[in-house]
Amino acid sequence: TSCFLRMEEDPIKNTSTLLDFVLLQIQQKRRAIEQLQLGQGFVEAVHPWALVFVSTTKHLEVVLRERMKERQYLDAIRICHTETIHQLKAMLCAFHIHPEGSGNSNNLLEWIELEKEGQPP
Numbered sequence: 001t002s003c004f005l006r007m008e009e010d011p012i013k014n015t016s017t018l019l020d021f022v023l024l025q026i027q028q029k030r031r032a033i034e035q036l037q038l039g040q041g042f043v044e045a046v047h048p049w050a051l052v053f054v055s056t057t058k059h060l061e062v063v064l065r066e067r068m069k070e071r072q073y074l075d076a077i078r079i080c081h082t083e084t085i086h087q088l089k090a091m092l093c094a095f096h097i098h099p100e101g102s103g104n105s106n107n108l109l110e111w112i113e114l115e116k117e118g119q120p121p
Helices: 011-036 040-045 058-066 068-074 085-094 107-115
Strands: 050-054 077-081
Touching (some): 058 068
């Protein structure tokens, strides 16, 4: 699921709203996979995860400290810190560029391919 969320003035509340949305999406996808009942091997191979881009990690750290009880779902979230809009654009463009050769690979794309077996967020 790709989406944009409208945020208000309170950064802590915004971060909590974002985290709630991400956790809800992960939980729903896990339930959907479990309901398919395609066998244990399938369930183990598909693990829903989320990639969240943030411009600052300050507020996220505060909210994550409060939410440690949801650790099983927090492990499925990957945070990408981008300080500027230009860095964000570069990261989003990188998802559509396939590296040529092994020396020019993008670390994030390589991680998705190797660790998540090509499964997108």
